[in-house]
Amino acid sequence: METAMPSARPNAPTPRLRRLRPVAMLAVLALVLGACKTDLYTKLSEREANEMVALLLDKGITASRVGAKDGTSSVQVEDGRFAQAVEVLKAGGYPRQSFTNMGEVFKGGGLIASPTEERARYVYALSEELSKTISSIDGVLSARIHVVLPKNDLLxxxxxxxxxxxxxxxxxxxPLKTLLPQIKMLVANSIEGLSYEKVSVVFVPVDRSQNAGAALAAPAQAAA
Incomplete structure (x- = not known):
């Protein structure tokens, strides 16, 4: 009569393998979570990216800032919250306007510009510089300045x-309207031949909290 040989038992995991398992699981989890995120905006300044991330987190949207080698930053969000995040940032006035400075406008192009072209460049650059200055005031979401410099005959x-x-x-x-005199004075003093009375200012108030709330409520209404 033959005696049955006991079946071979699998080797039990060593203590080292048991310690490595949680680490491996966390690594896999991090890869999975990272793969679920997408760039919302790129080529941002670190300050603006941090402000955008803070706003999204405040509205319950998971977001993070990722730095690039060129010194710029990107804002990443979960794929499923992409459209929602765009609307929340739009309501908050992000991303901020980009402006062209004097140096960029008058950068040498190799061709001699006509006096008319030079004048047009100057007016455009002046408008950009002033728009950038006013946009930096707390509470301003966007600003545009249109300058008219008539070509008067000296005679x-x-x-x-x-x-x-x-x-x-x-x-x-x-309270931007309380700064109306200062804004008009700033513009008037920046443009030759411009008087305080010839500066007109239009204020358009925006309810950022209501717009952001509507953006957050839209997915819930669609699901219902």
């Missing part, structure tokens, strides 16, 4: 005065 007695129109879109909680 003409009744010269057409310069003028400027300022459009400011701002958070309704920010």
């Amino acid at each position: 003409k007695q009744d010269a057409t005065p310069s003028s400027a129109s300022v459009f400011i879109r701002h958070d309704q909680e920010a």
Whole structure:
């Protein structure tokens, strides 16, 4: 009568393998979570990216800032919250406007510009610089300045005065209208031949909390 041989038992995991298992699981989990994120905006300054991440986190949307080798930053969110995150940031005035400075406008292009082209460049650069300055005021979401510098004849007695129109879109909680005299003075003092009375300013208040709330509520309504 043959005696049955006992079946071979699998080797039990060593203590070292048992310690490595949680580490491996965490690594896999990190890869999975990382694969579920996508770039929302790229080529941002570190400050703006941090502000955008803070706003998204405040609204319950998981977001993170990722630095790039060129010194810029990206904002990443989960794939499923991409559209929602865009709407929340849009309501908050992000991403901020980008402006062209004087040096970039008058960068040498190899061709000699006509006086008319040089004047157009100057007016554009001036508008960009002033728009950038006003956009840096707390509470301003966006700003545009349109400058008119008439080409007056030196022999003409009744010269057409310069003028400027300022459009400011701002958070309704920010008391921007109290700064109206300072804003008009800033623009008038920055443009030759422009008087305080020839600067017009339009304020457009925006309820950022309501717009952000609508963006957050939209997915829930769609699901219902």
